[in-house]
């Protein structure tokens with residue numbers, strides 16, 4: 160069966176059930192979206208309309224919401240009695256992905272539907288994820304990808320039962336989300352003077368303008384598409400550092416008033432950061448208002464990482480602000496700034512999440528920490544009663560090499576093999592049960608400085624994302640057994656045309 164991620168409980172019995180042209184579908188009214196998904200992902204490629212049936216029987220698939228099951232829990236029964244799927248609200252799309260994987264790998268082919276026999280082994284599956292946050296972060300700021308690729312990433316994440324796509328929408332090198340109130344964010348901030356593509360091969364600058372952005376309409380549609388697959392899109396607007404594209408568009412946001420700098424054309428951490436005036440805070444709020452309007456996600460990511468403090472320390476205006484607020488230092492000022500954003504989000508019924516630097520100067524009440532520099536940030540946060548998502552760069556940075564650099568395309572550095580990813584345990588040892596309960600889960604990071612094309616993103620993501628998905632699902636076991644399953648799973652990815660590393 161070779162399912163990835165491996166379900167929590169599987170019982171097989173001899174025999175197979177056949178999906179045919181005449182297979183019928185019976186769906187609860189509450190299961191309408193899952194029924195559409197089933198028709199799209201299973202019916203259509205098998206050449207079966209999955210027309211509504213009057214009664215359940217050997218020739219039907221039945222979809223039922225069971226309020227007694229947890230939100231992402233599901234049961235899948237394939238027997239001589241037909242196929243029966245029950246699930247919590249978000250369990251049904253997960254079950255659809257399992258049924259899809261139970262079919263021959265050709266079900267993943269994107270060409271015209273072939274007739275043929277679509278056999279599914281008799282099986283009883285009871286399944287639910289261990290972690291509620293199973294994510295992948297895509298950096299669309301350093302490189303921009305066509306919106307069709309974002310749909311593809313959603314679909315590929317859903318195939319692996321991930322439930323969060325974290326979009327890193329802004330950075331020093333580009334602002335990628337339309338904000339109606341501040342049109343220059345995309346008119347100016349979405350474009351840089353240099354493609355930086357020459358850097359990969361020849362270490363040269365080509366002077367070719369580069370950029371792109373997503374309209375609110377495009378992002379709203381993407382959110383809706385993701386939702387039907389059980390995926391939440393968590394948007395990130397990185398602040399108060401990593402803001403050079405915004406400062407290029409609106410120099411008054413910066414803390415060095417004499418200097419108007421263009422969108423960054425070098426990687427790395429840039430010194431230019433937001434000032435913390437009330438005007439700038441109002442700007443951040445206005446931007447977030449439009450972000451909230453597009454993204455219904457409970458969590459909103461405000462970055463918070465790698466904010467150099469030199470400008471704040473040298474700016475007379477910011478030093479005066481420190482005194483006015485009675486704050487001891489720049490770290491405390493960063494914490495105060497994050498606190499303002501958290502309060503704004505809380506007013507709108509949302510929750511703040513940020514990279515682990517938001518711990519500096521004191522963690523804002525209610526904030527969730529994404530622990531990337533290691534596990535310490537997440538451990539400290541969890542022990543203090545904050546939620547945490549574990550994403551230490553050592554195990555979850557998929558911009559790192561996945562094999563010895565010789566023979567691999569140029570990457571940012573590091574080395575995180577498939578086996579290392581598979582061995583990752585999101586709950587750090589030594590956490591007591593209460594703190595462990597604050598670990599929401601884990602996610603992969605696709606920082607894109609060295610990922611100029613969609614194919615390149617796929618190459619770095621796969622197969623490591625298959626391993627991470629199983630880690631996050633909570634059923635990772637023997638690596639050798641996993642790689643055997645992965646070999647079969649790769650046929651599915653091949654049919655989908657995924658540029659998976661061999």
Ligand code: TNX
Nearest residue numbers: 464465514531556558571606
């Ligand atoms: C650190 S991780 C960053 C990113 C880079 C990444 C490259 C984090 C919160 N900040 O800005 O893209 O390293 O691996």
